[in-house]
Amino acid sequence: MNCMMTEKHKSIIAVLLGNFFFGTSVIAVKHITPIFIAPLALTSIRIAVCALLFWVIYFFRPVKTSISGKDYLRLLFCAIMGITCNQTFSIRGMSLTSPIHASLLVLTTPIVVSILAAIFLKERLTNLKILGLSLGITGGALLILSRDSSNTLAKQETIGDLFIILGAFSYASYLVTIKPLILKYSAMHILQWVFLFGGMISVPLGWNSFRLVQWSEFDGLSWFCLVYVVLGATFLAYLLMNYSVSKLGAGITASFIYLQPFFATVASMILLHEQLTFSKILSATIIMIGVFVTNYKTKSSVIDKRKPILLL
16 A cells, blocks of 8 residues: 555645644734734734745746746835735724634634625626525524624624625725736745735734834743644644645635634634634534525636635
């Protein structure tokens, strides 16, 4: 028996690890924000460090295809939506809402992509897609409205849910806008530029919050969470996902997004003792069915299946 691990096995492990990092990063964010570090400061650190690391890779493995001058403006817009706005809204939302809610609401991204693609790319909305969109929106609304609105903490978590949805909308806008570029350039080179532009915007926005961070108050676990979010759930996760798509394809890799809520839920129940209520299970089921139906038998209408998906 051949015990050598095949490329397919390596790719599956890569996509599992990537989604594990994405899903469980909510726990790490929840631990350090806003007690140890403000969301804006964490966002600026995350983007700046990853931009630096991605460009270090470029210097060791330069890309032969240079960016056309007319594409820089599109890259800038993509950086604003997909990096600055997405990260700012998402981190802020994670700091306020529960990890389970955050991970489930991130699943609305493919649904928003379908809506924006229909509006701006004139993609046809079939009856099946409309059904999927309706289910996804219903599940998200049920998840948000299932809380007791008279509870102060519930109100704060609801605001966090809305930030997560804004982050999903920002990232969906990025995916729709980036389409012409991912057909021309490698995903890694796009990552290098959008993180660079995103860092140029996010660092000034988070500078005041960064200056107020009391680094002496960080304990071992807090430092681990910070490194986990910046290196694990961003830099390594992107590399793992890009590797997976290069071997498995974008469609198969995208299907693993359903594991993010699973990882987040299990970790939340173990580490934060969060309860898995019936309303959360029902909402999760409706959202997942909606995402599945929306993308059923499609060949990646927004992203070419040969190209890596840039997940956040």
